[in-house]
Amino acid sequence: MGTPIRDGAARGARRRPEPRAARGDEPRARRADAAATPIARGSARRARYAVTAMPRYHVTTFGCQMNEHDSERMKGMLESLGYTEAPSQDEADLILFNTCSIREAADSRFLAHLGHAKRRKRERPDVVIGVGGCWAQSVKEEIFQRFPFVDVAFGPGQVHKLAEFLTSDSLTAQGFFEFEGFTGDLPAKRARDFQGWLQISVGCNMKCSYCIVPSTRGRDVGRPLATLVAEAERMAAEGVTEVTLLGQNVNAYGRDLARRGYPRATFAELLRAIDAIDGIRRIRYTSPHPQDMKEDVIRAHAELPSLCEHVHLPLQSGSSRVLKRMRRTYTRERYLDRVALLREHVPDIAITTDIIVGFPGETEEDFEQTLSLCEEVGYDGAFTFIYSPRRETEAAAMPDQIPHEVKVERMERLVEVIQRRARERAQRFVGRTLEVLVEGPSRTDPSKLRGRCRHNKVVNFTGLARPGEYVQVEITSATSQTLAGEESLLARAGAR
Ligand code: 5AD
Ligand code: SF4
Numbered sequence: 001m002g003t004p005i006r007d008g009a010a011r012g013a014r015r016r017p018e019p020r021a022a023r024g025d026e027p028r029a030r031r032a033d034a035a036a037t038p039i040a041r042g043s044a045r046r047a048r049y050a051v052t053a054m055p056r057y058h059v060t061t062f063g064c065q066m067n068e069h070d071s072e073r074m075k076g077m078l079e080s081l082g083y084t085e086a087p088s089q090d091e092a093d094l095i096l097f098n099t100c101s102i103r104e105a106a107d108s109r110f111l112a113h114l115g116h117a118k119r120r121k122r123e124r125p126d127v128v129i130g131v132g133g134c135w136a137q138s139v140k141e142e143i144f145q146r147f148p149f150v151d152v153a154f155g156p157g158q159v160h161k162l163a164e165f166l167t168s169d170s171l172t173a174q175g176f177f178e179f180e181g182f183t184g185d186l187p188a189k190r191a192r193d194f195q196g197w198l199q200i201s202v203g204c205n206m207k208c209s210y211c212i213v214p215s216t217r218g219r220d221v222g223r224p225l226a227t228l229v230a231e232a233e234r235m236a237a238e239g240v241t242e243v244t245l246l247g248q249n250v251n252a253y254g255r256d257l258a259r260r261g262y263p264r265a266t267f268a269e270l271l272r273a274i275d276a277i278d279g280i281r282r283i284r285y286t287s288p289h290p291q292d293m294k295e296d297v298i299r300a301h302a303e304l305p306s307l308c309e310h311v312h313l314p315l316q317s318g319s320s321r322v323l324k325r326m327r328r329t330y331t332r333e334r335y336l337d338r339v340a341l342l343r344e345h346v347p348d349i350a351i352t353t354d355i356i357v358g359f360p361g362e363t364e365e366d367f368e369q370t371l372s373l374c375e376e377v378g379y380d381g382a383f384t385f386i387y388s389p390r391r392e393t394e395a396a397a398m399p400d401q402i403p404h405e406v407k408v409e410r411m412e413r414l415v416e417v418i419q420r421r422a423r424e425r426a427q428r429f430v431g432r433t434l435e436v437l438v439e440g441p442s443r444t445d446p447s448k449l450r451g452r453c454r455h456n457k458v459v460n461f462t463g464l465a466r467p468g469e470y471v472q473v474e475i476t477s478a479t480s481q482t483l484a485g486e487e488s489l490l491a492r493a494g495a496r
Contacts, residue, residue: 054082054083054084055082055083055084055093055094056083056084056085056086056091056092056093056094057075057078057083057084057085057086057092057093057094057095057096058085058086058087058088058089058091058092058094058095058096059071059074059075059096059097059098060089060095060096060097060098060113061098062097062098062099062100062106062109062110062133062135063098063099063100063101063102063106063133063134064100064102065197065244065246065286066156066199066217066246066247066248067098067099067100067133067134068191068197069183069184069197069199069246070098070132070133070156070159070183071098072188072189072190072191072197073159073183073184073186073187073188073189074096074098074132074159074162074183074186075188075189076186076187076188076189077159077160077162077163077186077187078094078162078163078166079187079189080187081163081166081167085189089116089117089120090120092127093126093127093128094127094128094130094166095117095120095127095128095129095130096129096130096131096132096162097110097113097114097117097130097131097132097133098132098133099131099132099133099134099135099136100133100134100135101133101134101135101137101138101212101216101390102134102211102212102213102390103385103388103390104388104389104390105388106135107135110135114131114147117129117149118147118149121149122149128151128152128166129149129150129151129152130150130151130152130153130154130162130165131143131147131150131152131153131154132153132154132155132156132158132159132162133155133156134155134156134212134213134216134217135216136153136154136155136175136177137155137156137177137215137216137217138212138215138216138391138392140153140155140175140177141175141177143175144173144175148173150173151165151173151174152165152173152174152175152176153173153174153175153176153177154175154176154177155176155177155178155179155216156183156202156216156217157178157179157180157181157182157183157202157217157218158176158177158178158179158180158181159183159186160180160181160183160185160186161174161176161180179202179203179218179221182199182202182221182223183199183202184197184198184199184200184223184231185223190240192439192467192468193238193239193240193468194239194240194241194242194437194467194468195240195241195242195243195244195437195439196235196240196242196243196244197243197244197246198228198231198232198235198243198244198245198246198274199223199246199247200222200223200228200245200246200247200250200253200270201220201221201222201223201247201248201249201250201252201253202217202218202220202221202247202248203217203218203219203220203221203248204217204219204220204248204249205219205220205249205252206249206289206327206329207327207394208316208326208327208328209325209326209327209393209394209395209398210326210356210359210387210390210393210394210395210396211390211393212390212391212392212393213248215392215393217248220247220248220249220252220255220256221256222247222253222254222255222256222257224257224262224263224265225254225257225262225263225265225269225270225273226263228270228273228274229273229274229277232274232277232280233277235280236277236278236279236280237279239468240279240280241279241280241281241282241437241468241470242280242281242282242283242284242437243274243280243282243283243284244283244284244285244286245270245271245274245283245284245285245286246285246286247285247287248287249287249288249289249292250267250285250286250287250288251267251285251288251289251292251293251294251297252267252289252292253265253266253267253270254266254267254269254270266296267292267297268294268296268297268299268300271283271285271297271300271304271307272300272304274306275300275304275305275306275307280306281306281437281470282306282308282437282454283304283306283307283308284308284310284456286312287312287314287354288311288312288313289314289329290313290314290315290328290330290334290335290338291328291329291330293311293313293338293342295341298338298341298342298345298346299345301342301345301346301349302345302346308454308455308456309346309348309349309350309454309455310349310350310351310352310380310454310455310456311342311349311350311351311352312351312352312353312354313335313338313339313342313351313352313353314353314354315335315353315354315355315370315373316328316354316355316356316359317355317356317359317362317366317369317370318332318369318370318371318372318373318374319332319362319365319366319367319369319370320332320333320369321366322359322361322362322366325359325360325361325395325398326356326359326395327394332369332373335373336373336376336377339351339377348428348455349455350380350381350425350455350456350457351377351379351380352379352380352381352382352383352456353377353379353382353383354382354383354384354385355370355374355382355383355384355385355414355418356385356386356387357370357384357385357386357387357407357410357411357414358386358387358402358406358407358410358411359387359395359402360387360395360398360399360400360401360402361398361400361402362387362402362410367410367413367414370414371413371414371417374414374417374418374421375417375421377421378421378422378424378425379418379421379422379425380422380425380426380455380456380457381418381422381457381480381481382418382422384411384414384415384418386407386408386411387402387407389401418480419480420480422480422481423478423479423480426457426478426479426480426483427478429453429455429457429475429478429483430475430476430477430478431475432474432475433472433473433474433475433488433491434453434454434455434459434472434473434475434483434485435453435454435470435471435472435473436451436452436453436459436461436470436471436472436473437451437452437468437469437470438450438451438463438465438466438467438468438469438470438471439451439452439467440467442460444460445460447462448460448461448462449461449462449463449465449487451465451471451473453473453483457482457483458481458482458483459473459475459482459483459484459485460482460483460484460485461473461484461485461486461487462486462487463486463487463489464487464489464492465487465492471487471488471491471492472487472488472491472492473485473486473487473488474486474487474488
């Protein structure tokens with residue numbers, strides 16, 4: 001089911017779609033016109049280069065942090081080709097979508113955007129429309145049948161092919177869907193100079209029965225430790241002080257390296273190597289799997305100064321029976337044991353999670369076990385999801401799907417517990433002084449600043465600091481989501 005990956009070896013992946021004539025009536029008519037006039041795509045692109053010195057791109061990103069990372073790399077790559085960023089789709093010569101497929105809601109949001117791009121293409125046929133990411137990967141060539149105005153489509157392992165497509169004179173739409181490289185090897189355009197993503201692996205070898213990721217991002221392939229350390233050193237030299245290690249299953253990192261001829265390494269060793277780099281003040285990572293949350297990683301949290309006091313540990317369900325049907329490979333007890341071990345080593349650690357409600361066959365009793373686990377753990381925050389069947393996943397074919405009203409009702413009950421416990425947990429910060437990395441103005445009150453503490457809570461505060469600075473903030477109040485406070489001017493004076 002997964003996208004085939006050949007370790008180490010790059011694979012030629014250019015797949016030309018069927019000849020245009022084979023692609024249905026409407027597209028044939030449009031393409032025949034296009035080919036006969038100067039607005040055929042290849043020549044239009046050449047013409048545009050002549051008129052506009054700097055072609056402009058716009059990228060819309062859906063989904064997870066891995067997609068945010070991939071979009072930064074897309075932007076970096078486009079800028080190295082001479083493109084500049086347009087403030088909106090309407091001003092762009094190249095409209096790109098980096099899509100997500102993990103839940104149904106992401107699909108529908110993207111399809112609405114695509115409708116807008118279609119209208120744009122009708123007004124200006126020389127605009128190039130590209131669709132990348134997991135949704136593109138999940139439908140592959142079908143995209144050109146359903147959306148004939150799309151010029152180029154590519155999966156998450158094929159972002160670099162976009163450059164090849166844009167610099168070629170090809171007149172046909174093209175799709176690229178086989179794993180060939182890490183987007184992390186491409187140049188980045190960072191949203192903030194002081195924060196950077198480090199893609200440590202792609203893909204996932206787990207087989208969670210609800211999840212589309214193994215089929216869109218393929219099997220787990222890690223980047224060699226030396227490559228990652230060199231990249232982190234480069235980031236630090238460029239002014240990045242907070243680095244987030246990214247992968248679908250980060251703590252499984254390293255298992256494939258020896259087989260591919262690279263020196264062995266574990267996730268805990270990678271954490272240590274990055275902690276040793278001068279200039280990196282904070283390390284975060286997402287997401288680990290509870291199965292691989294071993295003591296070496298937990299110890300690293302206690303021992304490494306730059307590793308933050310926060311773990312995002314996806315639970316999915318508090319019922320061992322449901323976890324088994326989800327193929328999560330741990331039980332309720334094993335999960336609770338991991339939480340206990342984390343708190344034994346780092347008592348103040350913040351724990352957040354992902355939970356799915358309404359998985360097929362989830363009974364009221366199963367759901368109550370999720371509620372009771374959330375009461376017991378007391379998460380600092382959680383992403384909660386209503387189960388949605390995904391194409392070609394095992395759970396989509398399970399017979400006992402849960403009615404939508406039941407899912408919604410359970411979600412409301414879950415959110416109440418999550419928020420109440422998060423609010424209670426957050427009170428431990430009131431009265432303390434926390435180190436905050438300033439990100440910019442507060443979103444709700446621009447006279448205030450916004451940043452994050454090491455526990456990954458958003459902190460809104462009054463103060464004088466600039467983005468990228470680390471400041472001490474006295475916390476005066478806390479809600480389930482955010483902390484509020486004042487910059488400690490005493491600490492600022494002391495630091496001078
Ligand atoms: N339905 C609902 N939520 C899902 N997730 C993954 N697949 C599905 C699905 N089919 C959630 C999981 C995962 C998070 C990124 O998205 O909780 O951890
Ligand atoms: Fe999907 Fe499970 Fe892999 Fe996470 S661990 S990406 S939920 S298959």
